[in-house]
Amino acid sequence: QVQLVESGGGLVQAGGSLRxxxxxxxxxxxxxxxxxxRQAPGNEREFVAAIGWNGGSTYNxxxxxxxxxxxxxxxxxxxxxxxxxxxxxxxxxxxxxxxxNQMNRLTTxxxxxxxxxxxxxxxxxx
Numbered sequence: 001q002v003q004l005v006e007s008g009g010g011l012v013q014a015g016g017s018l019r020x021x022x023x024x025x026x027x028x029x030x031x032x033x034x035x036x037x038r039q040a041p042g043n044e045r046e047f048v049a050a051i052g053w054n055g056g057s058t059y060n061x062x063x064x065x066x067x068x069x070x071x072x073x074x075x076x077x078x079x080x081x082x083x084x085x086x087x088x089x090x091x092x093x094x095x096x097x098x099x100x101n102q103m104n105r106l107t108t109x110x111x112x113x114x115x116x117x118x119x120x121x122x123x124x125x126x
Contacts, residue, residue: 002026002115004096009120016086016124022079022096022117030054030074033099036081037110038092038122047108048094049081059106064090086124093119 008020020036036048049060049070058070069082079096097113107113 002029002032002098004098004115004117006094006096006117006120009094009122011123011125012086014086014088014124014126017082017084018086018122020081020083020094020096020120020122022081024077024079024098026077029077029098031100032115033101033104033106034070034072034079035097035099035107035113036068036070036079036094037097037113038090038094039119040092043092045095045110046092047110050099050106050108051079052104052106057104057106059108061108083122086122088124088126091122091124093121095119 003025006022035050039045047061051058051070067085071080096117098115099113
């Protein structure tokens with residue numbers, strides 16, 4: 001089992017940047033595919049980005065391509081999301097999630113992820 005704790009959210013002006021972190025407990029972090037999702041009020045949870053075991057494979061959702069970068073540091077049990085050129089429509093609660101699939105397969109489906117953090121609020125003002 002793994003516990004996830006997000007940090008780094010906050011209020012930023014449009015065009016600004018934030019870096020989110022997600023720290024995981026346990027000794028098997030490197031064997032989880034990790035993902036970021038977000039949810040705005042009244043909306044369904046939306047896939048943001050995913051990364052494979054060693055960071056060699058990544059995939060971004062269409063709405064954040066070219067602006068957000070997912071990365072991980074397995075030595076620190078930490079997942080990151082660098083968010084640049086932020087827009088008001090990026091305002092949401094951001095969640096990190098861990099998928100224990102055995103194939104190192106990246107997935108955009110929230111139901112495939114086994115563990116979730118509590119979320120961190122990101123607010124982008126216009």
